[in-house]
Amino acid sequence: xxxxxxxxxxxxxxxxxxxxxxxxxxxxxxxxxxxxxxxxxxxxxxxxxxxxxxxxxxxxxxxxxxxxxxxxxxxxxxxxxxxxxxxxxxxxxxxxxxxxxxxxxxxxxxxxxxxxxxxxxxxxxxxxxxxxxxxxxxxxxxxxxxxxxxxxxxxxxxxxxxxxxxxxxxxxxxxxxxxxxxxxxxxxxxxxxxxxxxxxxxxxxxxxxxxxxxxxxxxxxxxxxxxxxxxxxxxxxxxxxxxxxxxxxxxxxxxxxxxxxxxxxxxx
Numbered sequence: 001x002x003x004x005x006x007x008x009x010x011x012x013x014x015x016x017x018x019x020x021x022x023x024x025x026x027x028x029x030x031x032x033x034x035x036x037x038x039x040x041x042x043x044x045x046x047x048x049x050x051x052x053x054x055x056x057x058x059x060x061x062x063x064x065x066x067x068x069x070x071x072x073x074x075x076x077x078x079x080x081x082x083x084x085x086x087x088x089x090x091x092x093x094x095x096x097x098x099x100x101x102x103x104x105x106x107x108x109x110x111x112x113x114x115x116x117x118x119x120x121x122x123x124x125x126x127x128x129x130x131x132x133x134x135x136x137x138x139x140x141x142x143x144x145x146x147x148x149x150x151x152x153x154x155x156x157x158x159x160x161x162x163x164x165x166x167x168x169x170x171x172x173x174x175x176x177x178x179x180x181x182x183x184x185x186x187x188x189x190x191x192x193x194x195x196x197x198x199x200x201x202x203x204x205x206x207x208x209x210x211x212x213x214x215x216x217x218x219x220x221x222x223x224x225x226x227x228x229x230x231x232x233x234x235x236x237x238x239x240x241x242x243x244x245x246x247x248x249x250x251x252x253x254x255x256x257x258x259x260x261x262x263x264x265x266x267x268x
Contacts, residue, residue, distance in 0.1 A: 020107060026050055027103035030080050031095060040084035047076035068170075070163035072110055074125040078132035079105070085135045086208045094207040118171050119226060122164040127219045129160040130192070134201070134212040150196045154189045161188030161218075168226065172233060184225065188218055200263050213258060220251040 030043040051073065054065040066073075079102040086094045109121060133156040140149040162185030169177045195214040202211050224247050231243035 023106040024103055027099050027106060030102065031083055031099045034084045034087055040081050043080040043084070044077055047080055067166065071121050071125040071167045074129040074160055074163060075105055078128035081132040081136060082128065092208065094209055115171055118167060122167045123219060123222065126160060126164045126222050127215050130157060130215040130218050131211060133157060133160070134214055135210065150193065153192045153196050157192035158185040158189035161185035164222065191218055216258065217255055220254055224248045224251045
């Protein structure tokens with residue numbers, strides 16, 4: 001019995017070491033391939049291939065598995081694309097930080113299933129997903145028509161909004177999850193459409209990162225909506241002002257300050 005317990009612990013330690021090593025390797029290879037090829041295609045492919053277990057079941061379960069893993073998909077693809085757009089030299093500070101953040105996502109955030117961690121996962125996907133979608137917009141603008149670029153941003157933002165809302169709602173016992181997720185997705189898509197015609201981005205000092213106003217506003221609105229939802233579920237269908245006043249006021253103040261004092265739009 002003691003030998004069996006030792007063998008079990010040894011296998012557990014080996015599995016943990018293997019898991020950590022493979023995730024660190026994925027983060028490093030994603031960045032390395034962007035450096036080598038100066039393209040995000042191989043890195044994006046690696047992120048998709050890393051989710052092979054989604055398709056290791058009968059085909060009728062593929063769509064459900066894809067929906068369940070959309071938040072991780074969004075974050076992984078966003079990191080790959082953001083690393084590509086932020087890449088300036090071989091060992092830039094920005095590149096190292098982004099790679100470390102992606103490794104942190106893979107090792108410490110993605111595997112957790114507590115309520116607070118699922119909220120962090122959803123917020124990360126919303127923030128990074130809209131950053132990547134906005135950055136991809138400029139590339140699409142160069143090779144296609146403006147209409148195609150705007151459709152891309154709106155559709156992508158809907159998928160992001162739908163996925164993060166569904167991720168949060170699945171943690172509870174809600175009914176009508178698809179409907180409520182679609183509502184939030186449509187709201188984010190509307191923000192994206194407005195953003196396309198009033199595009200504002202901020203440079204992060206000391207890095208090559210660009211953060212669009214859309215990402216900040218979407219995340220703040222998501223934060224406020226989450227506060228309302230948690231109050232609603234915690235008090236039997238009633239929203240208490242004491243629960244939502246501070247989050248909503250904080251979000252509104254930041255948004256108003258940005259719109260009034262820090263908006264220099266690029267109009268297409």
